[in-house]
Amino acid sequence: MAIAATLLAALLAVGAQATPGPNYAQYVHGGHYMNYTSVPGYFLQDDPSTNASTFDYTAVNFGLINRTYDADDTCRPGEHLTQWQRFEREVLRLNQESPKNVEYKVIWFGRHAEGFHNAEQTFVGTPAWNCYWAELTGNSTASWADAHLTPAGIQSALVANAFWKHEIEAQKIPTPGSFYTSPLFRCLQTANLTFTGLPLPKNKPFIAMIKELLRENISIHTCDRRSNKTFIHESFPSFRIEEGFHEHDPLWNGVTAETESSEDVRSRVVLDDIFTHDCNTYISVTSHSGEIGSILEVLNHIPFSLNTGAIIPVLIRAEALSPKEIKTTTTQDWTASAHCTVPPVSSVDNNGPCACPSSAAPVTTPLIPTTPP
Ligand SMILES: *[C@@H]1O[C@H](CO)[C@@H](O)[C@H](O)[C@H]1NC(C)=O
Ligand SMILES: *[C@@H]1O[C@H](CO)[C@@H](O)[C@H](O)[C@H]1NC(C)=O
Numbered sequence: 001m002a003i004a005a006t007l008l009a010a011l012l013a014v015g016a017q018a019t020p021g022p023n024y025a026q027y028v029h030g031g032h033y034m035n036y037t038s039v040p041g042y043f044l045q046d047d048p049s050t051n052a053s054t055f056d057y058t059a060v061n062f063g064l065i066n067r068t069y070d071a072d073d074t075c076r077p078g079e080h081l082t083q084w085q086r087f088e089r090e091v092l093r094l095n096q097e098s099p100k101n102v103e104y105k106v107i108w109f110g111r112h113a114e115g116f117h118n119a120e121q122t123f124v125g126t127p128a129w130n131c132y133w134a135e136l137t138g139n140s141t142a143s144w145a146d147a148h149l150t151p152a153g154i155q156s157a158l159v160a161n162a163f164w165k166h167e168i169e170a171q172k173i174p175t176p177g178s179f180y181t182s183p184l185f186r187c188l189q190t191a192n193l194t195f196t197g198l199p200l201p202k203n204k205p206f207i208a209m210i211k212e213l214l215r216e217n218i219s220i221h222t223c224d225r226r227s228n229k230t231f232i233h234e235s236f237p238s239f240r241i242e243e244g245f246h247e248h249d250p251l252w253n254g255v256t257a258e259t260e261s262s263e264d265v266r267s268r269v270v271l272d273d274i275f276t277h278d279c280n281t282y283i284s285v286t287s288h289s290g291e292i293g294s295i296l297e298v299l300n301h302i303p304f305s306l307n308t309g310a311i312i313p314v315l316i317r318a319e320a321l322s323p324k325e326i327k328t329t330t331t332q333d334w335t336a337s338a339h340c341t342v343p344p345v346s347s348v349d350n351n352g353p354c355a356c357p358s359s360a361a362p363v364t365t366p367l368i369p370t371t372p373p
């Protein structure tokens, strides 16, 4: 009964506070409404029978299925091509044979490796993490505001680096022509460790581009608040930062959280931006579990939940339809997230409302000052 009452209080608090979602018009520069489809049959990760929780991209050639392609007919007799070289020819064929308004791209989506916020969530359990600890910036020994990689996280980013090196040498894999990353520190570190020092072609060097809209779904957790632009630039001086990137985080507010539908709008805006302005066929995106999940949804890909540090390529067919209307970039409302002022007794489910001890009903006022870092 006490728990039911607290839950009700939480739900009322949530219902009482909502803020209009941000307007992403500044990120829209012309273009068309795009119809995205992920093309099945090429990768294990778009087969519903593949288990994402045990999927190891390094054991299965990034998931590329061993098969023949229509483009194999163009191979010369005696020519020995790797699976990835033949796949590259197949993608070339698809692009050559499609109408002008259709384009195929291959994007590797990499989830950042383990950060201190992931370690803390495992340490305290998801309900206590969501309802209390995640709203703080750290404990007396660890910090998880804009979390950095743990030593284990650094190791798995180096595994990714070694695997890319192997794929370039053994598979002659086509390498990305662009390297986009979320502005959150764990992604910057992951992209840096993954792609620095690889034997990349001279005309396709590793130059990272930071994009605001590739960040994680924006909750009231301090791991979803980014650092200021000056700090990002000083930490990763060789990374480029997209035009219009604000000095201070314009999106995190510590009270309301992005909803799934508003995150999908954001994902579509950033995909449209990439598909409209980037002529590379092969692209890398370093982002987060929630955000990659949202992008996969917009791409009509089956749900595929990446482990920390995992990487999956996706073959995408994009068809440009009617010219885009700017007004569609205003997102759905954001809703207040109730949390506890002390660690909670429990939570209905891992992502459900918080059940705080009765002396500390859920609140929506931030536990920490929300002045920008
Ligand atoms: C988008 O593409 C898919 C697959 O190619 C097709 O089934 C669907 O009808 C298209 N949607 C629109 C709005 O054209
Ligand atoms: C996927 O693998 C995990 C870990 O081995 C297992 O617990 C889970 O049941 C599997 N899921 C499916 C759908 O087979």
Ligand SMILES: *[C@@H]1O[C@H](CO)[C@@H](O)[C@H](O)[C@H]1NC(C)=O
Binding pocket: 044, 059, 060, 061, 063, 064, 065, 066
């Ligand atoms: C494709 O075949 C090679 C060996 O011939 C194997 O190592 C690899 O795991 C196979 N890939 C998939 C996705 O089955």
Ligand SMILES: *[C@@H]1O[C@H](CO)[C@@H](O)[C@H](O)[C@H]1NC(C)=O
Binding pocket: 116, 119, 120, 121, 123, 139, 140, 141, 142
């Ligand atoms: C802080 O959290 C880390 C896990 O993220 C844990 O190992 C450590 O023991 C915690 N420190 C205190 C003082 O609770």
Ligand SMILES: *[C@@H]1O[C@H](CO)[C@@H](O)[C@H](O)[C@H]1NC(C)=O
Binding pocket: 189, 192, 193, 196, 197, 235, 236
């Ligand atoms: C970027 O990666 C290089 C190569 O692994 C490493 O030496 C450097 O410390 C990294 N920089 C940051 C800021 O993590």
Ligand SMILES: *[C@@H]1O[C@H](CO)[C@@H](O)[C@H](O)[C@H]1NC(C)=O
Binding pocket: 227, 228, 230, 231, 372, 373
């Ligand atoms: C930017 O962030 C860094 C690290 O958090 C901080 O030391 C610095 O004071 C901030 N700069 C501004 C202008 O707020």
Ligand SMILES: *[C@@H]1O[C@H](CO)[C@@H](O)[C@H](O)[C@H]1NC(C)=O
Binding pocket: 217, 258, 259, 260, 263, 289, 290, 291, 351
């Ligand atoms: C945000 O991402 C987390 C996983 O990191 C997920 O558990 C949560 O449901 C997502 N929330 C929304 C609103 O998409």
